[in-house]
Amino acid sequence: xxxxxxxxxxxGGFVIIRDSVCYSGRPLLKYYINCALKRGEAVxxxxxxxxxxxxxxxxxxxxxxxxxxxNAYSDPLGxxxxxxxxxxxxxxxxxxxxxxETQHAKASVxxxxxxxxxxxxxxxxxVCQELQKLRKGSSVRxxxxxLHMDLHQQGVIGALSHLASxxxxxxxxxxxxxxxxxxxxxKKSGKVMQKEEFFSLTEDLTLSIESKPNKFGNVxxxxxxxxxxxxxxxxxxxxxxxxxxxxxxxxxxLPFVFSEKKKSALLRQGQGSGRxxxxxxxxxxxxxxxxxxxxxx
Numbered sequence: 001x002x003x004x005x006x007x008x009x010x011x012g013g014f015v016i017i018r019d020s021v022c023y024s025g026r027p028l029l030k031y032y033i034n035c036a037l038k039r040g041e042a043v044x045x046x047x048x049x050x051x052x053x054x055x056x057x058x059x060x061x062x063x064x065x066x067x068x069x070x071n072a073y074s075d076p077l078g079x080x081x082x083x084x085x086x087x088x089x090x091x092x093x094x095x096x097x098x099x100x101e102t103q104h105a106k107a108s109v110x111x112x113x114x115x116x117x118x119x120x121x122x123x124x125x126x127v128c129q130e131l132q133k134l135r136k137g138s139s140v141r142x143x144x145x146x147l148h149m150d151l152h153q154q155g156v157i158g159a160l161s162h163l164a165s166x167x168x169x170x171x172x173x174x175x176x177x178x179x180x181x182x183x184x185x186x187k188k189s190g191k192v193m194q195k196e197e198f199f200s201l202t203e204d205l206t207l208s209i210e211s212k213p214n215k216f217g218n219v220x221x222x223x224x225x226x227x228x229x230x231x232x233x234x235x236x237x238x239x240x241x242x243x244x245x246x247x248x249x250x251x252x253x254l255p256f257v258f259s260e261k262k263k264s265a266l267l268r269q270g271q272g273s274g275r276x277x278x279x280x281x282x283x284x285x286x287x288x289x290x291x292x293x294x295x296x297x
Contacts, residue, residue, distance in 0.1 A: 001195040016164040023172040037063035042108040048117040092133035107141035114146035
């Protein structure tokens with residue numbers, strides 16, 4: 001599903017890549033940017049955390065004319081007034097004007113690096129409202145945003161994730177070569193698709209995906225193996241038996257259960273044999289034609 005995210009034809013798509021300090025989602029973000037550039041789409045990056053030369057490294061050099069980096073890294077808060085775009089200009093109106101300055105017939109791809117920086121300086125509700133306006137506008141075809149999960153409360157992460165059409169959560173595994181991506185994609189019809197994939201990215205932004213990582217050792221085992229918790233470890237009473245108690249329990253004769261000795265005594269045939277003798281009297285009627293003839297009716 002990672003490779004299919006950019007192939008969607010639905011306009012107004014919003015993709016959030018959620019990462020943490022343990023694993024950065026920026027290489028995956030750059031992979032999607034490189035794919036969009038190769039398709040001939042204009043990409044606008046609102047850069048708050050990484051300078052332009054670091055962000056554009058390893059991108060396809062033949063398509064850099066479609067790459068537009070709006071520098072908010074050198075002066076993100078506008079203190080020195082050297083940046084044309086700062087975090088204060090994060091609004092649907094200002095961003096639309098910024099995109100319309102470049103002459104492109106098609107709608108552009110907007111990349112926000114990162115949403116965490118914007119949310120730290122704006123009300124999360126206002127950020128969601130501006131993102132929704134951008135999605136409904138005609139200047140943006142898709143929006144990509146990087147969100148650092150370990151910097152925000154769950155309520156903020158949940159609000160932004162609910163607004164997105166696709167959420168990709170990247171986490172590391174014990175195998176340093178691969179990472180795991182949990183993707184949740186919601187279509188306009190309301191259908192929700194989820195998939196877990198193991199992936200690796202090389203320095204030249206080549207993506208390798210493994211749905212079932214059986215070929216590279218115990219990655220799947222390392223990911224899903226959890227430490228077993230003993231539910232009886234913190235009880236105030238003991239539910240286990242020692243060896244002495246277990247042996248004493250096995251020696252106790254259970255009630256209403258015959259032992260082998262008693263069974264053999266009951267089933268052993270005696271020396272004599274008994275028979276039941278019955279002599280019919282005068283009141284007995286053995287007429288099969290009318291079995292109720294002896295009744296006084």
